[in-house]
Amino acid sequence: MSVLVVIPARYASTRLPGKPLAPIAGKPMIQHVVERVRQAKKVTRTVVATDDQRIVSAVEAFGGEAILTRSDHRTGTDRVAEVATHIEADIYINVQGDEPLIASSVVDALAAAMLEDDSIQIATPCTPILRAEDVMDPNITKVVRDFDGNGLYFSHAPIPWDRDDPLLTKSRNAADAVDPGNVRHWKHIGLYAFRRATLLEFPTLPPGELESLEKLEQLRWLENGFSIRTVETDYDAVSVDVPADIPRVEALLRQGR
Numbered sequence: 001m002s003v004l005v006v007i008p009a010r011y012a013s014t015r016l017p018g019k020p021l022a023p024i025a026g027k028p029m030i031q032h033v034v035e036r037v038r039q040a041k042k043v044t045r046t047v048v049a050t051d052d053q054r055i056v057s058a059v060e061a062f063g064g065e066a067i068l069t070r071s072d073h074r075t076g077t078d079r080v081a082e083v084a085t086h087i088e089a090d091i092y093i094n095v096q097g098d099e100p101l102i103a104s105s106v107v108d109a110l111a112a113a114m115l116e117d118d119s120i121q122i123a124t125p126c127t128p129i130l131r132a133e134d135v136m137d138p139n140i141t142k143v144v145r146d147f148d149g150n151g152l153y154f155s156h157a158p159i160p161w162d163r164d165d166p167l168l169t170k171s172r173n174a175a176d177a178v179d180p181g182n183v184r185h186w187k188h189i190g191l192y193a194f195r196r197a198t199l200l201e202f203p204t205l206p207p208g209e210l211e212s213l214e215k216l217e218q219l220r221w222l223e224n225g226f227s228i229r230t231v232e233t234d235y236d237a238v239s240v241d242v243p244a245d246i247p248r249v250e251a252l253l254r255q256g257r
Contacts, residue, residue, distance in 0.1 A: 002044045003111045004089035005037050008076035009097035011052035015242045020048075020055050020097050024246055025253050027062075030055065032100035034064045039104035042111035048097070049083045075217045077192070077202050084199050091115070092199050094192045098240045100249055102191075106235040110193040113231045121198040122221060124151070125233045129185040141188040141216060143230060151228040154188055154216050186230070189237050192218070198226070 009020040009030050016022060020030040030048060037046050048059045051071040059066035067086065073079045080094045091114045093107060106125050113123045126143050134140050138156040146152055153159065162183045194202075208223030210216075221228055240249060 001090040001115060002088075003042055003091045003093065003115075004083075004087060005040070005043050005046045005093045005095050005107065006080040006083050007033055007037065007046070007048045007095050007097045008079040009048050009050040009055050010076075010079075011050065011055055016240070018054075019240065020050070021058055022240065022243075022246060024100055024240075025250050028058050029100045029240060030059060030097055031062050031064070033095065033097055033102055034059065034062075036100075036102045036104055037095055037107055040107040040111070041104075042108045042115070043093070044089070045087075047083060047087065049079045051079075077199075077217055080194075081199050081202050084196055089196065092194045092196065094194070096190055096237075096239065099237055100240065101238045101252060103235045106189065106191065106233045109231050109233055110191060113229060114193050114195070117229075120227075120229045121195050122226060123193040123229045123231055124218065125189040125191055125235065126186040126230045127189060127233050127236050129187045134187065135185050141190070143186050143188040145186065145230050149230050149232075151188075151218070151222070151230050153222070154218050155214055156216075158185070160185070187236070188218075188230075189233065189235065 011018055013019040021028045024032060034046055048064060048066040049069045050056060050066060051069055056066040056068055067083060069079050069082045076094060080092055084092055093110055095102060110123050110125060114120055129135055135158045141154055141156060142159050143154045144152045144159050160183060205220055205224045207220055210223055211219040218228060238249060240246060
């Protein structure tokens, strides 16, 4: 079965304009992402989907493949869905274009989950949260799961919440009270794998109230009755959102991480 990785790369960014082309250790960020994805053993083809010719030119300059897509897409999934109308594959994996340290192993894990169980229509990775401050951090998306590993809900809030934690009634700082050792918390990693028919349906689905409140597009699937299988991984995303993130990523690259 064919596995196509699509890397959405939008040029416009409020906090870091031209983010996919930001230089990191002598290469544009998008090149780091493409090169790491290409190391995945189960990937058939890798394509960058962008709204800007400058990104297309940069990708082609280092030997990558890019496709120019519409500029009015509201989400990365919409952009990947447009690619699916032009390029046929059995499985599509949406890899964020701002993760220059993406591990090929997590891409392979998603592909393996889809290849081994054809009942799974959507899959996404998650990793254990080990620090209390990360549980309370609203910038980290958490997921709670059912017995089969399907996502029950995704949120910026600290879910699940241990109402019987005795420290909560004594501490003014909730981050001090929450102990990840007592409750299993999972961080959601923003990669997705889709069957083609399911992916093509996404632009037709009505956005729901939960998606609007949480600003999490994966909630649109849940609100419209789809299941999302979560895949456990030890990979923890390191994304570039602001200029200050670039030196941090470069330091990690120097350390060989």
